[in-house]
Amino acid sequence: MVTNLLTDYWPILVLLLVSLGFAGIAMGGGLLLGPRRSSARKQEAYESGMRAIGPGTRQMPVRFYLVAVLFILFDIEVIFFLPWAVVFRQYYENGLGAFILLEMLVFIVILLVGYAYAWKKGALEWE
Amino acid sequence: MNETLLLIIEWTIKGGLLAFGLATGFAYTTFYERKWAARLQIRIGPNRTGPGGWLQPAADGLKLFFKEEFTPANAYKFAFNLAPVLTMVPAIVIMAVIPWGTQIDFFGRIIPLGISNELNVGVLFLLSVASVSVYGIVLAGWSSNNKYAMLGGLRSTAQMISYELALGLSFIGPIMLAGSLNMAEIIRAQQQGVWYVVYLPLAAVVFYIAALAEVNRSPFDMPEAEQELTAGYHTEYSGMKFSLFFMGEYIKMIAVSAICATLFFGGFDGPFVNTYPLLGPLYLGIKIFISLGLMIWIRATMPRLRYDRLMAFGWKVMLPLSLFNVVWAAAVIVFFNVR
Numbered sequence: 001m002v003t004n005l006l007t008d009y010w011p012i013l014v015l016l017l018v019s020l021g022f023a024g025i026a027m028g029g030g031l032l033l034g035p036r037r038s039s040a041r042k043q044e045a046y047e048s049g050m051r052a053i054g055p056g057t058r059q060m061p062v063r064f065y066l067v068a069v070l071f072i073l074f075d076i077e078v079i080f081f082l083p084w085a086v087v088f089r090q091y092y093e094n095g096l097g098a099f100i101l102l103e104m105l106v107f108i109v110i111l112l113v114g115y116a117y118a119w120k121k122g123a124l125e126w127e
Numbered sequence: 128m129n130e131t132l133l134l135i136i137e138w139t140i141k142g143g144l145l146a147f148g149l150a151t152g153f154a155y156t157t158f159y160e161r162k163w164a165a166r167l168q169i170r171i172g173p174n175r176t177g178p179g180g181w182l183q184p185a186a187d188g189l190k191l192f193f194k195e196e197f198t199p200a201n202a203y204k205f206a207f208n209l210a211p212v213l214t215m216v217p218a219i220v221i222m223a224v225i226p227w228g229t230q231i232d233f234f235g236r237i238i239p240l241g242i243s244n245e246l247n248v249g250v251l252f253l254l255s256v257a258s259v260s261v262y263g264i265v266l267a268g269w270s271s272n273n274k275y276a277m278l279g280g281l282r283s284t285a286q287m288i289s290y291e292l293a294l295g296l297s298f299i300g301p302i303m304l305a306g307s308l309n310m311a312e313i314i315r316a317q318q319q320g321v322w323y324v325v326y327l328p329l330a331a332v333v334f335y336i337a338a339l340a341e342v343n344r345s346p347f348d349m350p351e352a353e354q355e356l357t358a359g360y361h362t363e364y365s366g367m368k369f370s371l372f373f374m375g376e377y378i379k380m381i382a383v384s385a386i387c388a389t390l391f392f393g394g395f396d397g398p399f400v401n402t403y404p405l406l407g408p409l410y411l412g413i414k415i416f417i418s419l420g421l422m423i424w425i426r427a428t429m430p431r432l433r434y435d436r437l438m439a440f441g442w443k444v445m446l447p448l449s450l451f452n453v454v455w456a457a458a459v460i461v462f463f464n465v466r
Contacts (some may be wrong), residue, residue, distance in 0.1 A: 011138040011242045012223045012252075018142035019219040022150070023212045023371060027196075030367025034195045043200035045273040046362055055201075057272055064285045064438065071288035074446070078295035081453065082251065082308070085299045089306035092460055101457055108450060115446070124442045 066123045077111055133236075141242055146219055152415075153377040154184035159416075160423045167427040194366035199272065202363060206270035211364065211371035214263030217256045218378040224249040225385045226311050228395045228407025240395075240407055241311070249310035250298050253386060257294075257341060260375060261287045264343075264360050267372070271363040279351060279359030282434065286347060289441030290340035296449035297334035300327040300456035301390040314394040318401075324391040326459045330452040331391040333445060335421075338383040340441065342376060345426035347437060384418035385411065 045052040062068075084104055091100040118124065158173070162180070165172030173180040198207060228240030239245075246252055261283060268280015301323050302308060305316040317323055324331045340347040351359030361372045388394055392414055395407030432440065 007134075008243050008246045010134075011141070012220065012246075014135070014138040015142040015145065015223050015242050016216065016220055018139065018146050019216045020212070022146050022219070023215050026367045026371060027208075027211070029192055030194070030196045030370075033192050034366050035193075036195060038197075042197070045199055045201055045271070046357065047274065048357065052273075055272065057269060057277055060277070060281065062281065064288070067285070067438065067442070068288050070442075071292065074292050075295070078292060078299075081296065081299050082302065085302040085453075085456075086306060086308060088303050088457065089460060097461055101461070104457070105454070108454070112450070119443070124439065 070118055070123060073114075074111075080107070137238060138242070141238075145222060145242060149219055149222065149378050149381060150374070152381050153374050154188060156377045156381065156419055157187070157373075158184045159419060160426075163420060163423045164427040167424065188370070191366060191370045196366045196368060197363075199363050201272040203270040203272065206266050207363075208368070210263045210267035210270060211368045211375070212263070213266060214260050214375035215371045215378070217260040217263075218375045218382060221253060221256050221379070221382040222385065224252050224310050225382070225389055225411075226314060226394055226407075227411055228404045229401070231404050240404060244311040245309060248308050250302060250308045250313075254295055254298065257379075257382075258287070258291065260379065263372075263375070267364070268360040271360070273363050275356045275358070275362045276360050279356050279362070282356075283343065283360060285434070285438055286340055286343070286441075289438045290337045290347075290445065293333055293441065293445035293449045294337035294341055296446075297330045297337060297452060298390065299453050300330040303453075303456045303460060310389055310394075314389060314396060317393045318396050322391065322393040322396070326463070327391065327452065327456060329448065329455065331387070333449050333452060334391070335387060337441075337445060337449075338387065339422065339425070340437075342379040342383055344380065344422055346429040346432050348426075348431060380419060380422060381415055384415040384422070387418055388414035 047053070081104075084100070088100055091097060158180070161183070162172040173183040176182045176186045198204060223242040224244070224246050226239075226241040226244040230237050230239045232238075243249075264283045265280045268276045268278070268283065271277070301313055304323055304326060305313040307313060307316075339345075343351060351361070356362070361369055364372060388411060394414075395411045397406060397410035400406045400410060
């Protein structure tokens with residue numbers, strides 16, 4: 001079986017185009033076949049039948065911004081895990097199992113310290 | 128040149144088959160959900176359209192085609208129209224790396240069953256494409272210029288940042304056992320040994336819960352909580368644009384079921400699959416069917432979580448559990464000497 005860049009990535013591009021076409025047909029068909037009756041009331045934002053009060057997008061207190069920052073940190077850590085996970089078996093079978101396991105345990109422990117600190121500081125709570 | 132043309136035709140046919148299969152699968156998943164949830168609640172469910180209600184999805188689809196495509200005056204038009212596409216397309220593209228089987232001999236031509244089975248960064252591809260479809264939801268929430276939609280989009284973001292970590296970390300176990308990011312390789316490793324759910328039962332459970340949150344299924348359907356937010360991020364959508372969101376959600380359900388089957392339940396693996404490769408898609412289909420049934424069962428049984436509890440559960444329970452899973456997978460390799 002030939003595995004190279006071409007046979008791996010081009011089919012995905014083709015699938016992307018096919019699914020874009022699919023979405024295009026669906027939206028185009030809906031535009032062609034559906035009725036169009038507009039009115040001033042209908043054009044307003046839906047607010048359970050009331051007149052919309054103020055703009056729809058306004059400044060909102062995003063309570064979880066601290067969690068979002070933590071997410072970025074931990075997500076990068078997940079990416080760090082991946083290459084380690086791929087080579088773990090190779091290292092283990094070559095007798096370097098203890099080394100690679102310890103390396104990762106150190107990494108996990110450092111992470112857990114940060115995690116415990118964030119938890120204790122209340123970054124995961126809603127005030 | 129001739130070979131290139133043939134390859135392009137092959138990919139287009141396979142892509143078309145997959146998209147068509149997923150669209151049909153989506154239609155009948157809605158039917159499955161209505162029937163099965165009805166049974167669980169001691170009702171009958173749709174039974175009027177066609178024999179036993181089997182034409183219900185077709186009727187629903189046709190109806191949506193003839194509904195008005197409506198764009199509110201205050202919406203940000205470009206983003207408003209882009210959002211449904213951005214939700215639906217990644218849902219289909221995720222399926223590109225899921226193998227449906229080994230390969231078949233089609234009049235002397237070897238055709239691998241699957242779009243890109245042997246992609247060497249398959250799992251990474253899954254993670255990245257799965258995150259793209261969240262953009263569609265957030266964009267829909269923002270561009271609708273509607274308070275309910277905005278809140279739905281924000282909730283979706285919060286949910287994504289709370290559960291994506293557990294999702295990503297629960298992938299690590301199968302990767303370590305197989306020693307590869309290649310989906311076909313992960314299945315081959317399971318065919319030689321046992322399905323990874325035996326070694327990593329906890330990782331499978333963590334994956335399933337995180338996947339439910341990722342596809343906004345109950346009990347994690349906060350972004351579209353009907354009782355609080357009307358319809359959440361797709362409040363202002365109608366007609367085909369609404370159905371693209373709907374389709375995206377259900378195709379994502381199918382996709383995470385397929386991923387779960389591939390990573391933990393051997394994918395297309397089953398009896399005689401190496402002799403008759405065409406059994407592969409059937410086995411995968413059966414596994415997806417069971418997983419979808421479980422999702423519907425959970426929806427019919429569980430109440431919705433409160434928003435802050437949901438985030439706390441993601442960060443305080445799921446994340447430590449999934450970190451523990453990584454260590455567990457290493458221990459499985461070292462102590463049980465797998466494979």
